[in-house]
Amino acid sequence: MIMDHDGSLxxxxxxxxxxxYRSVDxxxxxxxxxxxxxAPAVATTRRILDLTGREHVVAAAGTLTGPNPFPMAWRTDALRVAALPVLNRHTPLTTPTPDSSLPAHQQLADWLRAADRPVTILATGxxxxxxxxxxxxxxxxxxxxELVFMGGAFDVPGNVDxxxxxxxxxxxVYxxxxxxxxxxxxxxxxTVFPLDVTNTAPVTDAFVRSFGTHYGNPVSDLAGSLLALSFGTLESTGIEYCCWDSLTTSYLAQPDLFSFDEVRCDIVTTGPSQGRTVACAAGRPVRRAVSADPAGFYQHCVQTLT
Incomplete structure (x- = not known):
């Protein structure tokens, strides 16, 4: 498996x-x-890999940009995460792995070329x-x-304002x-996990505080801190913070949390609807998550991360 993420909480x-997930190579x-x-997103990625015993895994920084930048107020989360004490217990890192000197798009191509069997790509960005x-x-x-992608919105509003x-x-997508x-x-x-499904797993107070009972475990401390940093999103942006990416990721270990259908769809690339995912008979077929078990997901996270 290869992961491509974009550094949010x-x-x-x-x-x-x-x-x-020990079954994941x-x-x-x-x-x-x-x-x-x-820069802080790459540094934080490196420290998470080291913290979880994946110190041999290489991270690659992206250089390609999209035409519609995220709000800067959202993009600074990785700065705060990089400063968390749980990720700075060892400075310098005791088992540093040199990260790739190639930009992420070229490194991704090299990883795919070198793979000795077909690769699943998890894209949460x-x-x-x-x-x-x-x-x-x-x-x-x-x-x-397979591409496992968190993205799109079909029968619910998007989150672009x-x-x-x-x-x-x-x-x-936007x-x-x-x-x-x-x-x-x-x-x-x-396999796509649109907002229709991922919006059903909001970051709840009970979910965040459940990690407190395991205080002292570095992995669960980090999980609880990442979730706690999302508090205030609704009040400041009008958008409820949900487990969009982590719910998608849980599919790789617990696919029984979801049900799926097949839908033909296309992506609008221009105009006031650019980035919209549209179900249409002429589109390409994708496997779409249509329901999830949020309670089962919360339980899975706590069990996996504590």
């Missing part, structure tokens, strides 16, 4: 979860400079790096078994609509 919680982690500042790979190395399609936009898009469309136009099998 929930992306980092997803990496923490993924790192605890994690080949590398790419970081897209979307919902983050790239925009699809820009993968789109570049498909454009410049078309044979890499055969190296990908920007001037000139109609609010129908989800941010991971950041780079053309890149997402390129991936969706490919024959790669895609």
């Amino acid at each position: 929930d992306d980092l919680l997803s990496l923490l979860l993924l790192s605890r 994690l080949l590398g982690v790419a970081i897209t400079p979307a919902d983050c500042l790239i 925009p699809l820009t790096n993968l789109a570049w790979c498909l454009e410049h190395h078309t044979t890499l399609i055969d190296a990908i078994e 920007e001037p000139g936009h109609d609010g129908s898009a989800e941010w991971n 950041w780079d609509p053309a890149g997402a469309a390129k991936v969706f136009d490919s024959p790669i099998p895609i």
Whole structure:
């Protein structure tokens, strides 16, 4: 498996979860400079990998950008996470792994070329790096078994509130609509977790405080801290903070938490609806999560991270 995330609180919680799945052979982690500042996001990724015994896994910093930047107020979360005491117990790190000197899109291509069996890609951020790979190395399609993608919105409003936009898009698609469309136009099998499902797992007070009873365990301390840092999002942005990415990640260990259907869809790339995922008969088929078990997800997180 390869993970491509974009450094938000929930992306980092997803990496923490993924790192605890011992059945997962994690080949590398790419970081897209979307919902983050790239330097602290890469540093935090490195420390999470080391904390969870994945010190051999290489991280790669992204350099490609999308046309619709995330609000700067959202992108600073990784700065605060990088300063958490639980991630700074050892300075310098005792077993540092040199991170890739290649930009993430080129490193992603190298990981796929070197894989000795088909790879699952978990994308909890925009699809820009993968789109570049498909454009410049078309044979890499055969190296990908499945794309698991947190993105899109079908029958619920999007979470984009920007001037000139109609609010129908989800941010991971909106950041780079053309890149997402390129991936969706490919024959790669895609399992998508849209806002329709991921909005059903909000960060609740009870969920966050459940990690407090395990205080002193570095992994659970970090999980609880990441979740606690999301408090105030509703009050400051009008958007309830949900476990969008981490719920998607849990599918890799507990697929029975979800039900799915198949839908044909397309992505709008221009105009006031750019970034919108639209169900249409002429679109490509994707496997779509249509329901989840939030209580089972919360329990899974606590059990996995404590």
